[in-house]
Amino acid sequence: MSTVDIKDVTKVWPDGTVAVDHVSLDVKDGEFMVLLGPSGCGKSTILRMIAGLEDPTEGDILLNGEPVLDLAPRDRRIAMVFQDFALYPHMSVSENIGFPLKLSGVEPVPRGEQIGNVASALGIGDVLARKPGQLSGGQRQRVAMGRAIVRRPGLFLMDEPLSNLDSGLRAELRAEITGLTRELGVTTMYVTHDQAEALTMADRVAILRRGVLQDIGTPTEVYGRPATLYVAAFLGAPRMNLLEASVYVHLDRYIALNFGEQALYLPWTDIRARAVAHYHGERIVVGMRAEALTPVAPDAPGDVLHGRIRYLEHHGHESLAYLDIGATAIMVDEMGSAVHDHQVEVGAFSKISAAFSRLTGRPSNGAAPDREETKQESVLGENGRHHRRPAELAVRLAPYPAVSPGHPLAVTVRMDSLHFFDDRGDRIDVGWR
Ligand SMILES: Nc1ncnc2c1ncn2[C@@H]1O[C@H](COP(=O)(O)OP(=O)(O)OP(=O)(O)O)[C@@H](O)[C@H]1O
Ligand SMILES: [Mg+2]
Incomplete structure (x- = not known):
């Protein structure tokens, strides 16, 4: 027609x-x-x-x-x-x-x-x-x-x-x-x-x-x-975790992705390894969606990141934990109201409750009072403005889990679900779809 x-x-x-x-x-x-x-x-x-x-x-x-x-x-x-x-x-x-x-x-x-x-x-x-x-x-x-x-x-x-x-x-x-x-x-x-x-x-x-x-x-x-960092950040709820990593190639072993206090290791068997290896000595952005992260015992072997829960969000059917893992997050500008409705509401609510707790001196329920005050550093990339700030890694948990802010939490990372972006915000990958 x-x-x-x-x-x-x-x-x-x-x-x-x-x-x-x-x-x-x-x-x-x-x-x-x-x-x-x-x-x-x-x-x-x-x-x-x-x-x-x-x-x-x-x-x-x-x-x-x-x-x-x-x-x-x-x-x-x-x-x-x-x-x-x-x-x-x-x-x-x-x-x-x-x-x-x-x-x-x-x-x-x-x-x-x-x-x-x-x-x-x-x-x-x-x-x-x-x-x-x-x-x-x-x-x-x-x-x-x-x-x-x-x-x-x-x-x-x-x-x-x-x-x-x-x-x-x-x-x-x-x-x-x-x-x-x-x-x-x-x-x-x-x-x-x-x-x-x-x-x-x-x-x-x-x-x-x-x-x-x-x-x-x-x-x-x-x-x-997603073809760009912007698309990666725009689609999905919770938003994709976008972490800054410095790349270090170990020719005989793997490619280390250093997130500050911790690292993940991309094996040479990964089809994207050679593309990522080009960035040896440079910083890239590594994207990981919440579904690529699974909570595990702290001493579990494999690709594990360790953190501490900064705050929790309860959504009824699931709870989200936001972990401090000592890494730097990249925030993308102009997300507008792209997020899912309940996230907007939760975000607004946590702002209000943080303001409330500042006024009363009492801690608010769920949201960390300093959440909105986390220090940001802005960098103007070629594809628009990005911000760097301490990462809060979003992890899915069962509804109302028996953990609270301050608890340590370890997660395994599905390495084949990671996304890689260069400093211009373009996807690093093998080929183009
Ligand atoms: N008649 C106009 N004269 C000048 N600028 C305009 C005019 N109409 C739209 N614009 C500008 O063009 C840009 C695109 O506008 P448009 O209405 O297409 O956006 P949109 O994506 O539909 O946004 P929204 O989701 O808010 O409807 C905006 O910067 C807007 O301010
Ligand atoms: Mg319109």
């Missing part, structure tokens, strides 16, 4: 803001493509250029292989649901959904039939006579989607359509949206700043930072093999 080709597109606003910077990407027929990135990275601008609401400064956009920059929005067979969608308040649900059909002259009987089909697919068949003011937020959102898809567009553009809804409803609608678009076989581009949403919904994800495309691939590809 529809393919999209964005060819080296740049958008510079009159005030000089570069909103989109030489982005190329293609969307296949029937694909669900998610554009992911923090606020201001150019997501909406890309969608608006595809829809014909803005013109690119440079580059070309093709739909079904045909250049469309000369076509008016209405001639592009595109439906768009906006970030701040609006329904016509004086019209019923049925009239709202049917409005585009009425405009294009569809007779009342077939119109009613199409409205009925779309409404029942969206689970709002029983509220067709109501006005938008008599609907819940989720129902209103479904009406907006119904209005967009009722004309069977070739391409469906959705700009953060769920951002105004509570998290439970969002999760429910995510599955409905992907189910519906797959059922209709309509090519979809979906914008979000929520990495969990992107990973659960997408066939492929394109990750943007400051208008620049950082990585593109299936959720498994971008999560499992």
Whole structure:
């Protein structure tokens, strides 16, 4: 039905803001493509250029292989649901959904039939006579989607359509949206700043930072093999642990990754060993997700890191321990609200509780009072600003474990799950996917 080709597109606003910077990407027929990135990275601008609401400064956009920059929005067979969608308040649900059909002259009987089909697919068949003011937020959102898809567009553009809804409803609608678009076989581009949403919904994800495309691939590809430090830091909750390591090659044995007080040893049998060995005598960034770390007895053999618990976060189904291992962490700028909702809330909560404990002199529950005051040192890399600070290694534990801050904890590291990045933030690896 529809393919999209964005060819080296740049958008510079009159005030000089570069909103989109030489982005190329293609969307296949029937694909669900998610554009992911923090606020201001150019997501909406890309969608608006595809829809014909803005013109690119440079580059070309093709739909079904045909250049469309000369076509008016209405001639592009595109439906768009906006970030701040609006329904016509004086019209019923049925009239709202049917409005585009009425405009294009569809007779009342077939119109009613199409409205009925779309409404029942969206689970709002029983509220067709109501006005938008008599609907819940989720129902209103479904009406907006119904209005967009009722004309069977070739391409469906959705700009953060769920951002105004509570998290439970969002999760429910995510599955409905992907189910519906797959059922209709309509090519979809979906914008979000929520990495969990992107990973659960997408066939492929394109990750943007400051208008620049950082990585593109299936959720498994971008999560499992992030192309840059930024993508590594952006995807997943808890965030990937990113530690600074100095590399020392022992030709007859292994490659030592020194984290300060401790080291890990990459064997020559590891397929990435030669690539990492190029950095002998230099500092690189080693990424380890919480799932690559398993708590073990302190005297366990193998690839083990030892630390002390600085603080714990309880998430119900699991607890996270943050370990001081005497290493330096690299923090990446502009993560925005990329983290999972509950992490944002927990983060905000620990700030408040830390402030509370400073006021009262009493230790707060769970969060270390000095967590937010950890000393940071900033370095401006080629790919943006990174910060160095004492590492707090995130480790998954069973819910409400019998440990508390101050306890020692040892973890084994799955060496084959480590990620390596150079000082520009690019992945160090064998080959390119
Ligand atoms: N009409 C405009 N004139 C000047 N600058 C603009 C205009 N519209 C957007 N921008 C700027 O372009 C950049 C990209 O904006 P865009 O709306 O595409 O971001 P976004 O990724 O959709 O962000 P959000 O997640 O907050 O919606 C931002 O720096 C924004 O301030
Ligand atoms: Mg936007």
